[in-house]
Amino acid sequence: MTTVDSGTKTLLRPFSVDVPDSKLADLRRRVKATQWPEKETVTDHSQGVPLAVMRELARYWAEEYDWRRCEAALNASPQFLTEIDGLDIHFIHARSRHEGALPLLINHGWPGSIVEQLKLIDRLTDPTAYGGTPADGSTWWFRQCPDTDSPASRPPPDGVRSGWRALGPS
Numbered sequence: 001m002t003t004v005d006s007g008t009k010t011l012l013r014p015f016s017v018d019v020p021d022s023k024l025a026d027l028r029r030r031v032k033a034t035q036w037p038e039k040e041t042v043t044d045h046s047q048g049v050p051l052a053v054m055r056e057l058a059r060y061w062a063e064e065y066d067w068r069r070c071e072a073a074l075n076a077s078p079q080f081l082t083e084i085d086g087l088d089i090h091f092i093h094a095r096s097r098h099e100g101a102l103p104l105l106i107n108h109g110w111p112g113s114i115v116e117q118l119k120l121i122d123r124l125t126d127p128t129a130y131g132g133t134p135a136d137g138s139t140w141w142f143r144q145c146p147d148t149d150s151p152a153s154r155p156p157p158d159g160v161r162s163g164w165r166a167l168g169p170s
Contacts, residue, residue, distance in 0.1 A: 011082070012081070014079070015081045016075045017074045019067065038051075070115060074114075078092065094124070095139045098128070098135075104124075105141045107142075120142075125137060125138065125139065
């Protein structure tokens with residue numbers, strides 16, 4: 001499979017997530033080293049997320065979050081990189097099990113990541129397993145937004161538009 005960018009062929013490169021243990025250890029260290037502000041002076045959310053909630057979230061990320069489980073979930077789907085306008089763009093290409101499936105593009109919101117979309121893949125590519133019909137099937141391109149901690153770390157000059165055009169179904 002290839003994509004077209006400004007009239008030239010750009011090959012897709014298989015990709016898998018493999019974060020070194022040293023990077024995860026450093027992240028946990030930095031989260032634990034957070035310098036916390038004073039507690040908010042109100043009991044509602046008018047001054048933002050309560051400090052206690054943020055402290056608990058940081059504790060969870062530093063001590064309990066299972067990154068390797070998340071990594072395995074990402075690597076269970078076919079991921080690719082492709083260069084568009086000089087930038088690497090990361091995406092998952094999930095093909096439907098049904099012939100003639102509608103090709104669709106999906107993008108996550110901000111803040112967020114492609115991880116939020118993983119739960120959609122099976123339902124949309126194999127709708128018959130969930131009570132749907134083959135006509136409900138879709139072939140998906142789950143694009144990771146630039147400006148997240150992904151291989152596509154910088155946005156293209158025109159935002160996400162060029163990436164959508166280049167990743168479109170061919």
